[in-house]
Amino acid sequence: QVQLVESGGGLVQAGGSLRLSCAASGRTFSRAAMGWFRQAPGKEREFVAAIRWSTGITYIADSVKGRFTISRDNAKNTVYLQMNSLKPEDTAVYYCAASNVLPVQTLPNKYAYWGQGTQVTVSS
Secondary structure: OEEEEEEOOEEEEOOOOEEEEEEEEEOOOOOOEEEEEEEOOOOOOEEEEEEEOOOOOEEEOOOOOOOEEEEEEOOOOEEEEEEOOOOHHHOEEEEEEEEOOOOOOOOHHHOOEEOOOEEEEEEO
């Protein structure tokens, strides 16, 4: 089994920054990509960013492009989501996910493993 543990969420004022971390552990699997998704109350889970593990190529949703970046540390089996210029509409539970599917996917059902989620709240 693969475990994903997120950290770094919290409460921040609009315009502020947060960095989320997701540490992967457990059995080795063909991890093609890791991604971040978010889900606000009453809304569907939406794609935020993903990174192809082998090459580091990143994919960013239009809604956060220019504000969010995704990166990885191979040695630590950790993926990060740096969030800058946060807006109240970024408020959501943020989930880390891992996929063994290529090309890199943006649909949640293409990701086999999920973390427990971390709350991000942006106040106006």
